[in-house]
Amino acid sequence: MRPPVPSGEGLVARRVRLAERDVVLLGGLLHGEDHLASIHGEDAARGGRVTVSIVTTSAREHELDVWLADIAETVELERL
Secondary structure: OOOOOOOOOOEEEEEEEHHHHHHHHHHHHOOOOOOOOOOEEEEEEEEOOEEEEEEEEEHHEEEEEHHHHHHHOOOOOEOO
16 A cells, blocks of 8 residues: 655645656656655556656745646656
8 A cells, every 4th residue: 555645734736647657757857856846656557657646845836837847848747
């Protein structure tokens, strides 16, 4: 069983679906973003795609949204 996605006051999450092979790439790109957010697995692969949550603080919510839009050209992801 996966640990729950962190939640609570001051935290926001963005759920995305992407190819299973791109999860490591997404994590690597996110790691280079000065503690912008953390990535948490949710659903196992279905048809080669997985769902993950990306969690950040409410203070960095807009920054995460901009970052997700920017990397959409590098990593094919679907915002949920």
